[in-house]
Amino acid sequence: EKGTADDNLSKIAGKNILISLGGTFEEIDPIRGISNRSSGRMGFELARVFAEKGAEVSLITGPTQQIIEHSNVIRYDVKNAAQMYDKTVECFENCDIAILSAAVADYTPKSTFDTKLKKKTDNLVVELVPTKDILAELGRRKKENQILVGFALETDNELENAKEKLTRKKLDCIVLNSLNDQGAGFNVPTNKVTILDAKGNIYNSDLKSKYEVALDISEKILNL
Ligand code: CTP
Numbered sequence: 001e002k003g004t005a006d007d008n009l010s011k012i013a014g015k016n017i018l019i020s021l022g023g024t025f026e027e028i029d030p031i032r033g034i035s036n037r038s039s040g041r042m043g044f045e046l047a048r049v050f051a052e053k054g055a056e057v058s059l060i061t062g063p064t065q066q067i068i069e070h071s072n073v074i075r076y077d078v079k080n081a082a083q084m085y086d087k088t089v090e091c092f093e094n095c096d097i098a099i100l101s102a103a104v105a106d107y108t109p110k111s112t113f114d115t116k117l118k119k120k121t122d123n124l125v126v127e128l129v130p131t132k133d134i135l136a137e138l139g140r141r142k143k144e145n146q147i148l149v150g151f152a153l154e155t156d157n158e159l160e161n162a163k164e165k166l167t168r169k170k171l172d173c174i175v176l177n178s179l180n181d182q183g184a185g186f187n188v189p190t191n192k193v194t195i196l197d198a199k200g201n202i203y204n205s206d207l208k209s210k211y212e213v214a215l216d217i218s219e220k221i222l223n224l
Contacts, residue, residue: 008222013054018095019047020088020102020134022062024081028126029113037186038103040064042177045214046099047073053218058091060084062102081105081131088134092141097221099149100135101175107131139170147224149217153177153185162196172224173197175217183207195220 021043023036043059044066051057051072059068059075062084068075076091078084081104092098107128117124135150142148150171152162162176176194179185184192184207192207195217205216 008053008219011222012050012218015055015097016095017050017055017057018060018088018091018098019043019050019057020060020084020098020100020104021047022064022066023103024062024079024084024105026080026105026108026131027112028109029115029117031116034105034107034109034128035063036103036105038062039187040066040102041187041189042191042210042214043099043101044068045210046101046217048211049214049218058095060087060091060102081108081134085132085134085137089137089141092138092146095146097147097149098138099217099221100138101151102134103153104134105131133169135171136169142170147172147221149173149175149221151175151177153179155179159194159196159202162194166196166198171198173221181207193217197224199224 022040023038026034040061047057047059047068051070057073059073061077076087078087084104108131110127110129138148148171150169152165152174154161158176162174166174174196178192181192183190189209190207191210191213193205193213195203203220205213
């Protein structure tokens with residue numbers, strides 16, 4: 001550990017932090033779409049922690065029930081992966097640290113219907129096309145003084161896959177969410193993570209509140 005919590009507090013004041021969070025919603029017709037189980041809670045707690053430390057936080061969020069009120073937070077609401085891509089790439093230009101915790105859809109319907117799809121008796125096929133990988137794009141654009149943090153959620157070969165993502169997407173740090181632990185993951189107030197950085201450090205958190213996990217994550221990032 002290089003810095004203490006107090007050293008880190010002075011490092012962070014006035015810095016621009018970008019945080020993406022929540023799941024995206026990929027429209028099929030005006031009523032339906034494809035989404036995922038991300039609540040955005042972990043991202044909101046991260047925003048709270050960084051705002052309380054005096055950083056200027058730009059929050060880019062998919063559809064969510066969460067609210068945050070802090071004068072250091074500017075919130076941008078987006079719906080789908082394409083909108084999240086545009087806003088995140090735009091905000092990255094002037095940010096010091098980007099933390100992408102959003103659960104972005106990897107696929108989106110090739111075309112959307114303008115009117116509600118009516119039920120028929122035969123099968124319905126919705127063709128999906130890949131979305132753009134926002135994190136990988138930021139990795140390509142990253143300047144030397146910028147820090148890029150990704151999230152990973154794996155069901156198998158967790159550590160190996162997370163390390164591979166860290167390298168391939170040119171990240172400084174990756175936060176691995178474990179689905180194998182009770183009390184961690186979607187829509188629960190607690191979480192347990194493993195944090196890996198590009199220098200090879202690995203940190204395992206205990207099971208604790210998402211706010212406390214956010215504090216851990218912020219300390220690890222600031223030590224970079
Ligand atoms: N991510 C992103 N843009 C996407 C998909 C994912 O920026 N279109 C980001 C997420 O915000 C997260 C990280 O990539 O920080 C990990 O997402 P994940 O879905 O686990 O990674 P993939 O590269 O999609 O790998 P795979 O699906 O093979 O596990």
